[in-house]
Amino acid sequence: MNHDSRLLVFLPIELPMTKPRIRFAPSPTGYLHVGGARTALFNWLFARRYGGVFVLRIEDTDKERSTDAHTQVILDGLRWLGITWDEGPYFQGSYADRHRADAERLLASGHAYRDFLTAEELDAERARVKARGGVFRYHRAGMELPADEQARREAAGMPYAIRFAMPEGEIAWDDAVHGRISWQGGDLDDFIILRSDGSAIYNMAVVSDDIAMSITHVLRGDDHVSNTPKQIALYRALGHEPPIFGHVPMILGLDGKKLSKRHGATAVGDYQDMGILPEAMRNFLALLGWSPGGDREILTQAELSNEFSLEQIQSKPAVFDTTKLEWMNGQYLSAMAASELLPAVQRQLERMGIATGDRNLSPVIDAVKTRSRTILHVAEQVAVRVDASRIVRDEKGAALVAKMGDRFAANLRLDHGALQRIPDFDWLPPALEGALRTVAEANGLKLGDVMQPVRVALTGGTVSEPVHELLAVVGREESLRRISAAAS
Numbered sequence: 001m002n003h004d005s006r007l008l009v010f011l012p013i014e015l016p017m018t019k020p021r022i023r024f025a026p027s028p029t030g031y032l033h034v035g036g037a038r039t040a041l042f043n044w045l046f047a048r049r050y051g052g053v054f055v056l057r058i059e060d061t062d063k064e065r066s067t068d069a070h071t072q073v074i075l076d077g078l079r080w081l082g083i084t085w086d087e088g089p090y091f092q093g094s095y096a097d098r099h100r101a102d103a104e105r106l107l108a109s110g111h112a113y114r115d116f117l118t119a120e121e122l123d124a125e126r127a128r129v130k131a132r133g134g135v136f137r138y139h140r141a142g143m144e145l146p147a148d149e150q151a152r153r154e155a156a157g158m159p160y161a162i163r164f165a166m167p168e169g170e171i172a173w174d175d176a177v178h179g180r181i182s183w184q185g186g187d188l189d190d191f192i193i194l195r196s197d198g199s200a201i202y203n204m205a206v207v208s209d210d211i212a213m214s215i216t217h218v219l220r221g222d223d224h225v226s227n228t229p230k231q232i233a234l235y236r237a238l239g240h241e242p243p244i245f246g247h248v249p250m251i252l253g254l255d256g257k258k259l260s261k262r263h264g265a266t267a268v269g270d271y272q273d274m275g276i277l278p279e280a281m282r283n284f285l286a287l288l289g290w291s292p293g294g295d296r297e298i299l300t301q302a303e304l305s306n307e308f309s310l311e312q313i314q315s316k317p318a319v320f321d322t323t324k325l326e327w328m329n330g331q332y333l334s335a336m337a338a339s340e341l342l343p344a345v346q347r348q349l350e351r352m353g354i355a356t357g358d359r360n361l362s363p364v365i366d367a368v369k370t371r372s373r374t375i376l377h378v379a380e381q382v383a384v385r386v387d388a389s390r391i392v393r394d395e396k397g398a399a400l401v402a403k404m405g406d407r408f409a410a411n412l413r414l415d416h417g418a419l420q421r422i423p424d425f426d427w428l429p430p431a432l433e434g435a436l437r438t439v440a441e442a443n444g445l446k447l448g449d450v451m452q453p454v455r456v457a458l459t460g461g462t463v464s465e466p467v468h469e470l471l472a473v474v475g476r477e478e479s480l481r482r483i484s485a486a487a488s
Helices: 034-049 068-081 092-108 119-131 147-155 202-212 222-237 268-273 278-286 301-307 322-335 338-351 362-371 375-386 395-404 406-419 429-443 447-459 467-474 476-487
Strands: 002-004 021-024 053-058 087-091 112-115 161-164 170-175 179-184 191-194 217-221 244-248
Touching: 021 034, 021 217, 034 053, 034 068, 034 217, 034 244, 034 268, 034 278, 034 301, 053 068, 068 268, 068 278, 087 092, 092 112, 092 161, 092 191, 092 202, 112 147, 161 222, 170 222, 170 244, 179 222, 191 202, 202 222, 217 222, 222 244, 268 278, 278 301, 278 322, 322 362, 338 362, 338 375, 362 375, 362 467, 375 447, 375 467, 395 406, 395 447, 406 429, 406 447, 406 476, 429 447, 429 467, 447 467, 447 476, 467 476
Parallel strands: 021 053, 053 087, 217 244
Antiparallel strands: 002 179, 112 161, 161 191, 170 179
16 A cells, blocks of 8 residues: 555545535444544534535444344434434345345456355465465465356355455555555455355445445545455446545544553443533544644534535544543533533433432532533532432541541531521522621631531532532521531
């Protein structure tokens, strides 16, 4: 493979006159990986930017590993991200007859041939070559068989696969991301396009489907670069021009290695369970290998759709930084109304076994959302404020109690005395703040020595919204009860 990145400057991508038809074609053999989700998002944004058609195709030809459950997870993940499809989902397994027919066409036109070698014979040949220290190359024994011998073996019911005869010479394309990439056909083995059981292999099925579905652009991961020269050769052998190919960079972990489970969650559903908002996840994924220019990092769906272009996809690998994702999620949390966050927070509370009854949680969510990075974090803070059994004294809270000694309980008793004089109708932040300031001034105490014990009594920690707001959302009766219990 020859990859000349300098050509990026001189080979702008020319969009077709007709509307582009783009496809995302996941295999339902596992969950929707963040890399696949990013690929789907890029394709979807490209289709939306240019008024094209986004096709969803489920490549379920691996019958042993494909499951309906994985298909559903993929569909749910795309819907959660807000990625909608215009056509589909189509299922590749439904087009097996067409795949076979296209393979037979290639056989009839001389672009493919029957291979009667068994898997055992091929393995033995590989072993012999390896023992000699060589590199195995298929020797085209099937192509060299006389026609009458092929007919005899076929009539005898001998199983055979169909192999594609890779053409000699250069196979090149102007990649939408990397510029010009070229391979030599002679360096590539003839590959099977139809197994002996009549099922098509990946490259044959994909090309057959993309031709039938009039796909104009194929935007996919870098790991498919080695498939592209094979597919281009198949397109031409079938009498069709290839689509525009673009191979997006890999996603790496912070250690510079390919993103995998050792880096933490890799499935989109995991991030949903962790409390990441779909708007934030979509924004974050869009910036993994693409940039709108400038220093902007928070972009709306409309801005992403209006500004996305293939030219701005970067050719170098992108880094998945969970800390940055959570920061971005925090920005969305802060900007969203409590009413918008309420359904997701309630779902998390239900999972935690927290019963809130008919309590209005919006004021509680408003109080904690600006200091939260995920919906789960919001729910955890809400849970502490509505259910005293969720209070766990953290390290800083314990350190404050130890540092203050007897003064911790003494100051809480002063706070309790002042706060209990505030009637329920006046249990609002201004009155609460005024009462605590009066305690500090009347007793010659630092304001922090009055406020911080209340935080620890109500939440177990030393960090929260302003204490007077915390008291307001916890409520009069429950606040006084918690303060009394912590002071005893």
